Amino acid sequence: MKKKASARARKSVPPITILVDDKSWRQDKTVVPLLRRAAKTALASMPANLLPVGAEGGLTILLTDDARMLALNAEFRGKKRPTNVLSFTSGEDGAHLGDVALGYGTVKNEAREQGKTLAAHAAHLAAHGVLHLLGYAHEKRADEALMEALETALLAKLGIGDPYAPRPFKKRRKALH
Template sequence: MTMGTAGPEALEIIVEVEAGDWEATIPGVADLVTAAARRALRQALAVDADALPDGEGEVSILLSDNAAVRVLNHQYRGKDKPTNVLSFPMLDEDGEGDDFELPEGMERPPYLLGDIILAYETLMTEAAEQGKPVANHLTHLVIHGVLHLLGYDHIEDAEAETMERLETAILADMGIADPYRDGAGPTREDPQSEETPH
């Protein structure tokens, strides 16, 4: 539900469970994912007020499984294996969508920030291996995915440090420990594990 005309509250966050035992494992998973995405948007906008275009927008977060994520990872990144999270940004590098002239009297439709898809089995395995609560790991990966949609990346060391600092600050505000403290986290295990497809 769209709540305003600018900023993170004007962004509709659509959460869909496609596959995996998400709802049984994490009661209220859609609310948790929505809250994590909304918090990431708010704090990213506090750092860069122009991170989102004006007007109403949408972001889609799909909770899926290894099989679906493996197909997408292979199709878009040439890696025939599942990964924890994939982000598909829809805005160009300037934070703008398709800019076209609307006929007089017609309202501009919501812009599409992008899509995020998460793999249930990979997330569960990582949480267990890293000794993290599943809900905390999911929260982190949603925040990580949203930041990718806003143009953050971790290919270069300096970019990774900036992204990790923002992720850590957002998580700390939510009462979640630094996921990178032991050298773990989505950007440290496999630097290309959840690179944004283009």
Template sequence: MLMDVMIEDRRWRALDLGALAERAGRAALKHLNLDPEAFEISLLACNDARIAALNEDFRGKPQPTNVLSWPSEERTPARPGAVPAPPEPGDDSELGDIAIAYETCASEAESGGKSLADHATHLIVHAVLHLLGYDHIRDEDATLMEACEVAILGKLGIADPY
């Protein structure tokens, strides 16, 4: 199993977040020609209060956000728009950790006219790409990352979120 899911906020259970996260993570890795059986990701399904504390501790931003990710190692390429080098199975099997917040995700899904399941799937795909070295700070990197997200979500039957 790719995803090790810890559910702190029980509202995530109604969504069957474990199965949703597994499907999203596997789709992201397969899209990048990586074997999901060779890797592990930890996912914390929490609420806004918990993610706000994590956001303050790790980013100095004391407010909730939808999703956070902590890669096991830095994989972002130096050249803007370059594809990150893939991790190697074995020593590099733990890709990192993700936290996702219920209230923020539910609010964003509602305001965007999306289902919570589709929005959560998008955010998990987004976070998995972060673990793999994709980013959206530089314009060239954002273009690459968004194209990957749209392609992965399309394979899952989810419309372009952008």
């Protein structure tokens, strides 16, 4: 007798293509594999019957630099500054779920400021971007809380701690004169 597939998760996920536009992303060999696992985990968490049209065509993750993120953010959101992650849903029915772009400089700086590894922070942002492609948003407080809970649960499956947990304050050493 075959086991029934879980209504909560799926074993096969749509294809994920990762394009590395900025070689800096490859400096840490753990970043791209963990980021891919985060995206797969986010896709697998959605029951197949609830996936948006286009999901079967997969998604693309672009790992780029801040200059490209600035251009994308300005063109699509009217904001003249780089950002950490952008998501673009596809308008093509059944062909492609969409695209997620991450900017190296911003992601690296945020990871350092937040006391996280680059790989863990990039994985979090990849999962965040995929959730947007799946229809989740965070404009309203209730939606934000749901999205944060989903991200935390997805990352826990990968052994990554709660990205929203407060970080301990580190005292800076006084400079010697």
